[in-house]
Amino acid sequence: MILGIDPGVANTGWGVLDDRSSVVGRRLVGYGVIETKKTDNSGKRLSLIANGIREIISKYPIDVVAVETLFFAKNAKSAIKVAEAIGVIKLVVSEMGVELKEVTPLQVKMALVGYGRAEKSQVEFMVKKILETDENIRPSHAADAVAVAVAVMS
16 A cells, blocks of 8 residues: 655645555545644644654555655745655654655656646546546645655556
């Protein structure tokens, strides 16, 4: 199984795909968002993210964790916070002995749409097509995480 992660401090999206059966194909097993409160200090927020990732990896037999990395950031302050979240996620994945793959947003778009400047709606369309589902994955952070997992499977 693959766990895709769209890291963030306020909202860390996650999506789990089962890629183990060639008969069934790729199947969306679960998805959601780990939310933190703006009023909490950064240490508590990072701890909540770490605990959430541990819980997901413990719940599902995860073989690979795919994390979307920073590609370009206009706001250095928010980029630093996201980088901290990515660091915590990498630490948890390493501690749990799971393989880690990192992909950029450009790589996700290229894998799913074939175009690095694809719109979010195009990526979401391809995710639904590849997973053969009509389900709208919401919220958007969870949809992004599922796209990361699909891109790594491709």
